[in-house]
Amino acid sequence: MYIIRFQYLLVFLFVSHSFLCLSQDESNIVYYGKDYFILEGTEIDESLKENPYDRLPLSYKNVVRKPVWELSKNSSGMSIRFFSNSTSIHAKWTLLNDLSMNHMADTGVKGIDLYFNNNGTWQYLNTARPNGKENVFELMNSMSPKMREYKMFLPLYDGVKSLEVGIDCNSVIKKPKKNTSKSIVFYGTSITQGCCASRPGMAHTNIISRKLNIDCINFGFSGNGRMEEPINELISESNPLFYVIECLPNMKEEEVATKAIPLVNTIRKKHPETPIIFVENFIYETVALNEKKAVEINVKNKALKDQYTKLIDNNVKNVFYISAEKATGIDHEGTVDGVHFTDLGFIRYANFLIDRFEKLDLLPKQSR
Incomplete structure (x- = not known):
């Protein structure tokens, strides 16, 4: 008798629950x-x-x-x-x-x-x-x-x-299964963090992640991406497909000259072969007329290229340098303030990087 009553109770609760679900909106x-x-x-x-x-x-x-x-x-x-x-x-x-x-x-x-x-x-x-x-x-x-x-x-x-x-x-x-493929680690500035995408999915690390079905780890720190040793140490704990270093907009020439090679050395202690990509400073839109800013950016890019050349001359393998020329197109319409990217700029930059990754043969075949 008790079993029958219990069964009726379960049916009642199930029907009541279904009715409530159908008859309510936000609740x-x-x-x-x-x-x-x-x-x-x-x-x-x-x-x-x-x-x-x-x-x-x-x-x-x-x-x-x-x-x-x-x-x-x-x-x-x-x-x-x-x-x-x-x-x-x-x-x-x-x-x-x-x-x-x-x-x-x-x-x-x-x-x-x-x-x-x-x-x-x-x-x-x-x-x-x-x-x-x-x-x-x-x-x-x-x-x-x-x-x-x-x-x-x-x-x-x-x-x-x-x-x-x-x-x-x-x-x-x-809850789905975890993606067990290797990630891409990005270390950089406000642009890496996603300024000024109109919505989260439009940051370039998120666009790249979707397009390649590869988890992208974002260590973008607005105004503070400076190749600093604590972050160098942290990212060296990962075991990614490769590293993308986008720190130049937040650095001075002398910092580039003293920090780029130590960053590589820190990673190389744990990952002797993992590719490391340096991306040079973007050419800001104001450079078209601002001569001082043009000199400043060119000096920083030269400093990075010099450090990259030293690494190559010292036979350090799998270190790459990407010129940022035309990274957001050629019509000068990819930023919100001459520096930070709009959605258009981020889409172009993501596609630009994916193209470079493919040319450097860094991507697994299933992601291409």
């Missing part, structure tokens, strides 16, 4: 945290961080300069990936700072992009627009209840304290 959404998706764009174990969405381990807090540490709290280059058969997708996230900038859209600074896997190609769907520190946003609705793979790119210039994915209460969310 129909159930939110799931980090145990239900995989975090990509970082290789540092969560147990070593102050927050899962930080880019440096907690042990570096008193090792790097304060601005580097504060910028490492930005989630630039990180994304989450999951499967779901939900007919709607929501994002709920709490920001660290609620930062705004006068030359970059809030959607890029602190929004979240949603993509889905469309037959092997990551296709953009929508951007969750921020509205304060605490945010909830419906990214998609009215979809067929088909199991799909989704990817969300996280804020470029703000930190994420917490993040949840919302789906229909009668749907499921599944």
Whole structure:
């Protein structure tokens, strides 16, 4: 008798739950945290961080300069990936700072992009627009209840304290397997961090990651990408396909002359063969008429080329130098302020780098 009553109770609860799911709207959404998706764009174990969405381990807090540490709290280059058969997708996230900038859209600074896997190609769907520190946003609705793979790119210039994915209460969310292929590590400046993309997915490291299906690790520190030894040591702990060093915009000629070779030496202690690519300073748009700036950039690029030549002369293998000429096209329309890239600039730069990676034969065949 008790068994029969219990069975009736289960049926009642199931029917009631299904009815509630169909008869409610926002209350129909159930939110799931980090145990239900995989975090990509970082290789540092969560147990070593102050927050899962930080880019440096907690042990570096008193090792790097304060601005580097504060910028490492930005989630630039990180994304989450999951499967779901939900007919709607929501994002709920709490920001660290609620930062705004006068030359970059809030959607890029602190929004979240949603993509889905469309037959092997990551296709953009929508951007969750921020509205304060605490945010909830419906990214998609009215979809067929088909199991799909989704990817969300996280804020470029703000930190994420917490993040949840919302789906229909009668749907499921599944955590995918980790991508075990080697990553590409980028170390650089504000451009590397993603300034001034209109939304997170348009930073060049994220574009490259999608196009090549390779995890890209973003160590871009706005105004503070200076080939510093603590970061050199940290990136040498990775075992990537190759390293891309984009630090010149934040460095002076004398710093380039004293720091480029030590960076290579630090990496070479642990990775004797891993390719290292130096990208020279971009030619800013103001250089067309600003003679002082033109001299400054040319001097820095020459300093880097000189250090590269020394490495080659000393028989250091697998070190490459990429000229930034025409990196964002030839029409001078790829920046927001003469320096930092718009989405157009980032797309062109990503394609430019992929082309150079292919010519240097650095990419696995399945990524081409």
